[in-house]
Amino acid sequence: MMKLNWSDVTPHKIFLDRRKFMAAGAAAVALPALAGRVQAQGMTGRPSPLSTDQTPNTFEEITNYNNFYEFGTGKEDPARNAAALTTDPWSVEITGLVDRPGSYGVEDLAPDNALEERIYRLRCVEAWSMVVPWIGVPLASVLAKVGVQPSAKFVEFETLVRPEEMVGQQRAILDWPYREGLRLDEAMNPLTILATGLYDQPMPNQNGAPIRLVVPWKYGFKSIKSIVRINLLEQEPVNTWKQLQASEYGFYANVNPQVDHPRWSQATHRVIGSGLFGGREETQMFNGYGDQVASLYAGMDLSVNY
Structure with missing residues (x-):
């Protein structure tokens, strides 16, 4: 057979x-x-012209092959261990340089009538890729609700810490909580979303339930999962992977085939679901989203600001 x-x-x-x-x-x-x-x-979202026309990976692939070190370092560990995570009730603290700081429910940040479907390419820094049909809202719409103050220049994100449910946090794999950040103009870009669903289902625990960031032109580790805090600030925030190994993981983490990881090439990547003989594909600058985001980095040396 x-x-x-x-x-x-x-x-x-x-x-x-x-x-x-x-x-x-x-x-x-x-x-x-x-x-x-x-x-x-379950969930539905309005189609978006920002979606790719590429065929998405299967629900099974997306939910069974991913990185979420809070549940273990293996690709199948999140699917195996994330069922224990309690995601209801859930709130996100929005703090810092905003007019309306406070604790917001997921339904406040991403109400049903505002949801969009965004079919995006996902490129991991480990040189593999897939296509994911997210459901969510533009991060810009959330920041507009809370009122960003003029002095804000960066957005910091923080993941839940709950070692009794997130077994990977029982070891010092990383410096918990996991933190990530964006420049404010990156956060306000129309491509950047907070996702609460996948296909037509609420976000699976192993993919970052109940709410996560998705930034499709950056390596996947920038798209922080299970967010409990969003902080607006003036200075560049500390990011977990950059703090751990700055020579390998920069603040920007833009997909760039011309800047290799110190231990492997970024010129090509393996497509999840392509089969044993599927080969590798050439990596596109900004993961193919250059028309929408290249202007954000005009004049920057992206080999230095990696």
Whole structure:
């Protein structure tokens, strides 16, 4: 019997649409038991012109191959260990140089009527990639709600610390809590979103439930997961990976095929789901989003500001 690769599996969204169609037909011929097996759809988001037209990876690939060191360092550890995480209730503290600081629920930051679907390429610093259909809201809309003060220049993000539920935090793998940051103009770029869903499902725990950052032109470690704090400040914030090893992980972390990681090339990457003989693809500058973001770095030496 032939073993299927993940790339042979029907993408989750098409699968659900097909099941709806089949269930409707089954009901018409009086097979209610079959119709009752249809998986209910959850979240929906308006289509966005900022989405790529590339086919997304399967739900199974996206949720079973990822980095989330709070649950372990293996690619399958988050899926194995994240079920213990309590995500309801959840609040995000917004602090610093804002007019309306406070504690905000996820539903306040990303209400159902504001959700958009953003199908983005994701490029990991480890030189692998996938395509993910996120559901979320522009970060700019959230910052507009709280009122950014003129002196703010950077946005800092912080992940939850709960070692009794996040088993990776029981070891000093990183300096917890995980922290990341963006320059304010990066945060306000239309591509930058806070995501609360994946395909038509609420964000899975292993992918950063209930709310995470997505910055598609940067390496994946910039898109911090399970956010509990957003802080507006004047000075560049400390970032976890840069603090750990500044020679390997810079503040900007823009996808750049011309600047190698000290231990491997960034010129090409492995596409998750391409199969054993899928080969590698050439990496695009800014992960292919240069038209939207290159102007943010005009005049900067991106080999120094890596």
